[in-house]
Amino acid sequence: DAMVIQNPRYQVTQFGKPVTLSCSQTLNHNVMYWYQQKSSQAPKLLFHYYDKDFNNEADTPDNFQSRRPNTSFCFLDIRSPGLGDAAMYLCATSRGYPTNTEAFFGQGTRLTVV
Amino acid sequence: QQQVKQSPQSLIVQKGGISIINCAYENTAFDYFPWYQQFPGKGPALLIAIRPDVSEKKEGRFTISFNKSAKQFSLHIMDSQPGDSATYFCAASGPSGTYKYIFGTGTRLKVLA
Numbered sequence: 261d262a263m264v265i266q267n268p269r270y271q272v273t274q275f276g277k278p279v280t281l282s283c284s285q286t287l288n289h290n291v292m293y294w295y296q297q298k299s300s301q302a303p304k305l306l307f308h309y310y311d312k313d314f315n316n317e318a319d320t321p322d323n324f325q326s327r328r329p330n331t332s333f334c335f336l337d338i339r340s341p342g343l344g345d346a347a348m349y350l351c352a353t354s355r356g357y358p359t360n361t362e363a364f365f366g367q368g369t370r371l372t373v374v
Numbered sequence: 375q376q377q378v379k380q381s382p383q384s385l386i387v388q389k390g391g392i393s394i395i396n397c398a399y400e401n402t403a404f405d406y407f408p409w410y411q412q413f414p415g416k417g418p419a420l421l422i423a424i425r426p427d428v429s430e431k432k433e434g435r436f437t438i439s440f441n442k443s444a445k446q447f448s449l450h451i452m453d454s455q456p457g458d459s460a461t462y463f464c465a466a467s468g469p470s471g472t473y474k475y476i477f478g479t480g481t482r483l484k485v486l487a
Contacts, residue, residue: 264417291473302463302477303418310473350417352475360406360467363475365417 263287266351266366273341273373281336281369283351291356292334293363294326297348309334310356338371346373376401378466380478387485393451395481397464400445405468408475409438409449412461421462422449454485 265284273279285292291310295303307316309328323345325337338345348370354363379398387393397407406425410418424431424438424447431438437450451458464478 293475300480300482302479305474308473315473352417354473354475356473359470360473360475362408362420362423363467365410365419368415368417370415 264351264353264364264366266349266369268369269367270370271372273338273371275342275373276340279338279341279371281338281349281351281371283334283336283366284332285334285353285364286332287353287355287364288331289353289355289364290331291354292328293350293352293354294324294334294336295350295352297350297368303350306336341371341373343373346371376476378464378476378478380464380481382481383479384482385484387454387483389454389456389485389487391454391485393449393454393458393483393485395449395462395464395483396446397448397466397478398444398446399466399476401466401468402445403469404466404476405470406466407438407440407447408465408467409436410463410465410477412463412480418463451483454483456485456487459483459485 293308294306297303306320327335348368350368351366352363408423409421411421412418435452440447462481465475467475
């Protein structure tokens with residue numbers, strides 16, 4: 261039973277062409293996260309939502325935007341992908357209340373920029 | 375202060391051996407310490423987690439040892455199996471209300487058959 265679902269699993273986009281990655285959850289968790297993971301590196305937090313409250317990491321490039329239209333869905337928009345944005349993008353959720361507990365990850369979207 | 379330092383970067387263990395991965399943190403406000411296992415091309419999956427009010431937690435072959443005074447915690451994999459070959463990440467989160475998970479740099483474990 262998939263709980264955090266990311267689509268697509270693989271995405272190829274052209275340099276500079278906007279791309280959107282999607283994430284949905286069936287856990288009804290308050291918090292949703294987007295992480296970027298490059299080869300052999302740790303996941304790097306881009307931003308997260310607590311409900312509709314958006315929290316951007318200070319070092320997340322302006323090229324990356326996010327939308328959370330409702331509890332279940334969250335989108336990552338890359339406005340003008342560069343070659344350096346090729347990576348695995350991971351969506352995760354956590355309950356968030358009353359204390360931090362397990363974060364559940366999706367299977368990721370592998371983004372290739374050509 | 376937000377970093378979590380993880381070692382070793384890679385580890386090779388014989389089947390049946392013990393795998394040990396170590397992590398250290400600085401921020402004493404962290405209050406939740408999970409370990410994640412990640413296979414190639416997959417998302418991380420929670421393996422085991424601990425809070426600082428206990429010094430050890432065991433689930434099957436996996437044990438977390440936690441040393442609050444030293445600000446260190448470690449993962450022990452007993453009777454390591456080839457199927458355990460994966461990348462392991464420690465993480466830290468807290469205090470409550472911050473919702474962020476800070477990941478260590480990862481350890482690539484290879485268990486030889």
